Structures are given as structure tokens and as C-alpha cells.
Amino acid sequence: MGIFDRLKSGLSRSSRALGENLGSIINRRRLDKETLQELEELLITSDLGLSASADIIANIAQKKIEGEVSEADVKEMLAAEITEKLAAQSGALNPDMHQPFVILMTGVNGAGKTTTIGKLAHKFQNEGKSVMLAAGDTFRAAAIEQLTIWGERANVPVVTTKQGGDAAGLAFDALQQAKTSATDILMIDTAGRLQSNNDLMAELEKIIRVLRKIDPDVPHASLLILDATTGQNALAQAEIFQKSAETSGIIMTKLDGTARGGVLVAIAERLNLPIHYIGVGETADDLLLFDAAIYARALVGLEDIS
Ligand SMILES: Nc1nc2c(ncn2[C@@H]2O[C@H](COP(=O)(O)OP(=O)(O)OP(=O)(O)O)[C@@H](O)[C@H]2O)c(=O)[nH]1
Ligand SMILES: [Mg+2]
Known part of the structure; x- marks a missing residue:
């Protein structure tokens, strides 16, 4: 197994919990205020913490995305925001x-x-x-x-x-x-x-x-x-x-x-x-x-x- 697959299988319980709830929130909906609110709550219950969750959702809200979004779209947005939050914190020991x-x-x-x-x-x-x-x-x-x-x-x-x-x-x-x-x-x-x-x-x-x-x-x-x-x-x-x-x-x-x-x-x-x-x-x-x-x-x- 490659690194990604090992990580993905390790994180499968986390991603399943997040994914299932995401599915029920997003299911062919617009990213309106209420949806964003529910998304923020999902991030908090997924242990991302209050401050990071609020930040991530604020950044997504700022994009003012019109029209319906799919679950995959939202996952991509979340992944991009989370990546940005974590990027400064990645680093091998030297x-x-x-x-x-x-x-x-x-x-x-x-x-x-x-x-x-x-x-x-x-x-x-x-x-x-x-x-x-x-x-x-x-x-x-x-x-x-x-x-x-x-x-x-x-x-x-x-x-x-x-x-x-x-x-x-x-x-x-x-x-x-x-x-x-x-x-x-x-x-x-x-x-x-x-x-x-x-x-x-x-x-x-x-x-x-x-x-x-x-x-x-x-x-x-x-x-x-x-x-x-x-x-x-x-x-x-x-x-x-x-x-x-x-x-x-x-x-x-x-x-x-x-x-x-x-x-x-x-x-x-x-x-x-x-x-x-x-x-x-x-x-x-x-x-x-x-x-x-x-x-x-x-x-x-x-x-x-x-
Ligand atoms: N599943 C899993 N188990 C781990 C991981 N890292 C450590 N463990 C297990 O966690 C248990 C405790 O690990 P230790 O390395 O003894 O922890 P420690 O911090 O040295 O513990 P103390 O010396 O008692 O303070 C062991 O059964 C490890 O096999 C991990 O990444 N995944
Ligand atoms: Mg020890």
C-alpha cells in the first residue's frame, strides 16, 4: 500500500463520520447560510476545533458560491482549506x-x-x-x-x-x-x-x-x-x-x-x-x-x- 492508501485506511473512521454527515447536509443544496452553519457544526463535532472550523467556513462563505454544489465539491473545498491551515505545520525533522x-x-x-x-x-x-x-x-x-x-x-x-x-x-x-x-x-x-x-x-x-x-x-x-x-x-x-x-x-x-x-x-x-x-x-x-x-x-x- 502506498502512503496515501495507508493514511486513508487509517483515517477511514474519521472520514466516514465526516463524509456521511456531509452527505446529508449537502445533498443537492446551495451553500446558503444555514448549510454553512451545519457544515461548521460538523467540523466542530469532527474535532477540528472551534477556531479552525469557524475560519474554514468563513473562507468558504467568502467565495460566495452560487448554485447547487455536490458533496464532492464541498469535500474539495474543505480539503483545500484544511491543507492551507496545515501547510505551515508540515515539516520533516532535519x-x-x-x-x-x-x-x-x-x-x-x-x-x-x-x-x-x-x-x-x-x-x-x-x-x-x-x-x-x-x-x-x-x-x-x-x-x-x-x-x-x-x-x-x-x-x-x-x-x-x-x-x-x-x-x-x-x-x-x-x-x-x-x-x-x-x-x-x-x-x-x-x-x-x-x-x-x-x-x-x-x-x-x-x-x-x-x-x-x-x-x-x-x-x-x-x-x-x-x-x-x-x-x-x-x-x-x-x-x-x-x-x-x-x-x-x-x-x-x-x-x-x-x-x-x-x-x-x-x-x-x-x-x-x-x-x-x-x-x-x-x-x-x-x-x-x-x-x-x-x-x-x-x-x-x-x-x-x-
Ligand atoms: N494503533 C496504534 N497503536 C499505537 C500507535 N503508536 C503506539 N501505539 C500503541 O500504543 C500503546 C502504548 O505505546 P507506548 O509506545 O508504550 O506508549 P508510551 O507513550 O511509551 O507509554 P508509557 O511509557 O507508558 O508512557 C502500545 O500498545 C503501542 O503499540 C499508533 O500509531 N497506532
Ligand atoms: Mg514508554
Whole structure:
């Protein structure tokens, strides 16, 4: 399956929910005020967020489209508007800028941090880069083992300490090892934490502080992993993590099989942060580069442009 088809199948629950309701709103109607209102409500219930939904509909209203429109017409309009909203937020990571390029992974419990590190390790490794992982989740019992398994699969070294050990100290050791071994990319896993837990959020600040004793420019990327199925709560998470972890970009996971794929638009609207990748499954290959147009078209249930 190509990227578009994988994304489309992942987003099928989201696009089906949107498409079915769109059909009943549009069915051979004009884009009058009432229809536009219903469309806006549909976008809001599809998790695109109040502000993005209002904007998208205002832009469409401005076009003053006369006559009847088909469902496909409206999908094209929505896809174009959503693409425009997301376009500024698309962006691959550029790990060639530093060596080692240090990536800190943060997020709430179960968001997909460890799995995403595994997927990225696989991807970078395939691109011929040397990768090292740091098992900075010293809190959860099986976390170190889980990361070690991903490391073995991708054939990359994993720096560990004992369970209950100091995460910042482990990160420090790992950065030193990555420097000594001239590793291209170091990815540091962290324990899941709720954004409401101040002590654990402070621990992230400590990890960054300690890493900066070695190199004031690290981490080069602080990635917040957001689980799409949490819907609007992802926004609250992002705002707090941005403060403590100095979030520089987002990876949204579990976009396969959720009906809440629209939340990515709300996130992009609210946070001025790039969305680098999206997770569409549990295996190493299930990480896609985020592309605004492809995402928008899959979300509204249109075919690929090409
Ligand atoms: N369907 C699907 N499942 C995913 C995706 N990413 C991660 N998962 C699953 O989500 C669950 C949690 O993933 P982890 O990587 O352990 O999450 P974590 O953020 O490291 O969790 P903690 O370390 O407990 O905070 C696992 O069962 C993963 O397989 C995704 O993109 N799609
Ligand atoms: Mg984990």
C-alpha cells in the first residue's frame, strides 16, 4: 500500500463520520447560510476545533458560491482549506544539522513515545544513520525492556540504567556515549506523565538542564507525542509540555482507527508547532511523514491528487 492508501485506511473512521454527515447536509443544496452553519457544526463535532472550523467556513462563505454544489465539491473545498491551515505545520525533522542530533520524546502515559522511538530508529537506520537510544523511562517496570526490544529489532544500541534510577543522569550518560561514539542520532525516551503532575513536569526540565551541561544546544528536537484518540485533551497536554519540555514539534499517534483525526487540525491551529510524523499502527513501518495535502484529502475522504 502506498502512503496515501495507508493514511486513508487509517483515517477511514474519521472520514466516514465526516463524509456521511456531509452527505446529508449537502445533498443537492446551495451553500446558503444555514448549510454553512451545519457544515461548521460538523467540523466542530469532527474535532477540528472551534477556531479552525469557524475560519474554514468563513473562507468558504467568502467565495460566495452560487448554485447547487455536490458533496464532492464541498469535500474539495474543505480539503483545500484544511491543507492551507496545515501547510505551515508540515515539516520533516532535519537531523543532519548536528551530531549527535538529540531528540527528547515526551508525552502522557501510553501516548506512544517508546513505540515511536522504535519506529524512528528503524527509519533512521534504514537511511544509513547511526542511532542510539536512551531508556529514560526508569519509572515503569517494563519500559526499559520494551525499548531494548525495539533497539534489538533496529539493531541499535540502547543505554540503560536500573529501574528507579535517575532519568536525568541516564540522559547525561547517553549523550556522552553518543558523542564519544560519534553517533548521528540520540533518542531519549521518558516516562509518561500527566501534564497536571508538577513534580514529573519538573523532572523534564531537569533532564534538559542536565543535558545542557554537556551541550547548551540540546535537545535539538523536543517532540511531544500526542495520541489522536484523546481528542481535544491533546491541546491541554501540548500547552503544558511546551513550557516544561520546550516542545519543538509534534508526532501524532494512533491515527489509525480513530474517528477523531480532525483533532490534528485543531492542534495545528492552536500551537504554532510543526507536525513531523504521524503514527498509523503498531509496527515499525507505521510511521508516515506528515504531509498537509495528503492528510487533508484522506481526512475528508477524497482520493489522492496524483
Ligand atoms: N494503533 C496504534 N497503536 C499505537 C500507535 N503508536 C503506539 N501505539 C500503541 O500504543 C500503546 C502504548 O505505546 P507506548 O509506545 O508504550 O506508549 P508510551 O507513550 O511509551 O507509554 P508509557 O511509557 O507508558 O508512557 C502500545 O500498545 C503501542 O503499540 C499508533 O500509531 N497506532
Ligand atoms: Mg514508554
